[in-house]
Amino acid sequence: MPQMNNEIKNEIKKRRTFAIISHPDAGKTTLTEKFLLYGGAINTAGSVKGKATSKHAVSDWMEIEKERGISVTSSVLQFNYDGYCINILDTPGHQDFSEDTYRTLMAADSAVMVIDASKGVEAQTRKLFKVCTMRHIPIFTFINKMDREAMDTFELLDDIEQELGIATCPVNWPIGSGKNFKGVYDRAEKEVELFSDTKKGTTQGEVRKVKFNDPEIAWLIEDSQRVQLEEEMELQDGAGAEFDQELVSRGELSPVFFGSALTNFGVETFLQHFLKMTSSPLPRNADKGEIDPMEEPDFSAFVFKIQANMNKAHRDRIAFMRICSGEFEAGMEVYHMQGGRKVRLSQPQQMMASERKIIDKAYGGDIIGVFDPGIFSIGDTLTTSAKRFAYEGIPTFAPEHFARVRQVDTMKRKQFIKGISQIAQEGAIQIFQEYNTGMEEIIVGVVGVLQFDVLKYRLENEYNVEIRMDSLPYEYIRWIENEDIDMAKLTGTSDMKKVKDLRDRPLLLFVNEWSIRMTQERNEGLVLSEFGR
Ligand code: G4P
Secondary structure (H helix, E strand, C coil): CCCCCCCHHHHHHCCCEEEEEEEECCCHHHHHHHHHCCCCCCCCCCHHHHHHHCCCCCCCHHHHHHHHCCCCCCCEEEEECCEEEEEECCCCCCCCCHHHHHHHHHHCEEEEEEEEECCCHHHHHHHHHHHHHHHCCCCCEEEECCCCCCCCCCHHHHHHHHHHHCCEEECEEEEEHHCCCCCCEECCCCCEECCCCCCCCCCCCCCCCCCCCCCCHHHHHHHHHHHHHHHHHHHHHHHHCCCCCHHCCCCCCCEECCCCCCCCCCCHHHHHHHHHCCCCCCEEEECCEEECCCCCCCCCEEEEEEEEEECHHHHHEEEEEEECCEECCCEEEEEEEECCCECCCCCCCCCCCCCECCCCEECCCCEEECCCCCCCCCCCCCCCCCCCCCCCCCEEEEEEEEEEEEECCHHHHHHHHHHHHHHHHHHCEEEEEEECCCCCEEEEEEEHHHHHHHHHHHHHHHHCCEEEEECCCCEEEEEEECCCCCCCCCCCCCCCEEEEEEEHHHHEEEECHHHHHHHHHHHHCEECEEEEC
């Protein structure tokens, strides 16, 4: 077995790859921007914000996101800080997010959840959170906008625990909020980091920390706030969970930090703690057992996202992959497990702040995009290892909106099938057929309704096919796990629909949860699943 090169090992050890999740407007972009500022990747705050309208927003169908002022696609940013090499996977924050958002979380080793202190846990956060818990990855919470009136601290923590079902452990504790925001109390150091907005937009500015037992505190914080803090700490120490790195690593306890991204308060403190508490690239499951980046010397990666037409003139497709082990070199030849042959990975690129750049080398933990001649699918494994293993597939997430789709001009059937199949292969939509008929009727399922608009736009602009879409009332889809199911004999409710996916797997569409329960009652032994594997 080839030896693991120390240089590669050290490169991987410095990697921290995480996703940022939040409800729109909670401050994810602002926080990301401040992280980049500390890493020296950008010079002025504000460079990330304009990304949807800046020159690198290359594809035309991204016009849709420009028009609506949202981000549909996820991006990856890399920067260095304090000896670490950090990869941030940005997930679209709009409620019309797509399956891509879920898949992005499959490529991360941990997640940072940004919460608006005046709002608590919101719908979007809840959905994304489910995927994090499914993977048992560490989750860190940054409660933002403390410079504005906030909810009660206990209420906020309670909200996270109740809504998301995870224990919390505040690393620091806010003293007041809004106009009365005095700063945060560091529970381990027993000191107060005094609020100042002098760092707004820059890394320079005043950071003042004063020990809580220092007499000067009496001058800095009003009596009533000091007393309140003491009382709150007593309560928290008595009833709250203690910090436990083991539980954090297993995703069962979320360390919580308070701050204000806009004024750059508490951001660096958060970054420093977070980098220590999170881990370097983790082992991943494959068909030949667990692959540990600290032991596997060869390059391996899996595809988690495919993006077409980044540049319309070239009709190109980029496959984004997460490197899990070893070193990547531009132009290297790797074995594509699912394709069963060797391929050369060309035009590797990485996102640096808002710039796309061509890279020569990358390591386990990094995310790269390579040119895809149309051979890759979501979940595919690439490796130079002689062991030839395949990473565990990425689950298909259940769509929640369905529509029957057909082409307006019947002469364009061929282009229609080609276009819709390619878009489905990229994972932007899922397509299903009636169980007993052929390709006549196509049912499209999406996670967010915005994907319907993207589909229509892309079919018209890239494949020159106009389509008609009739929405269907189904909201739930279930894969049938039983291997030997006789679909003809399966009896459900009258509004249930039997369909199959591209791989001919049988599925059921339901209008409501009651129908699912009835169908299960009527068919003994029927095993239904929310994720397609
Ligand atoms: P998102 O990516 O999660 O959607 O949120 P984003 O960072 O774009 O922030 C949403 C709004 O909240 C922005 O204001 C931003 O300036 C503001 N914001 C972010 N962090 C803080 C904070 O710590 N305190 C306060 N008071 N506001 C914060 P906007 O008016 O929508 O945009 P802009 O015109 O200020 O850029």
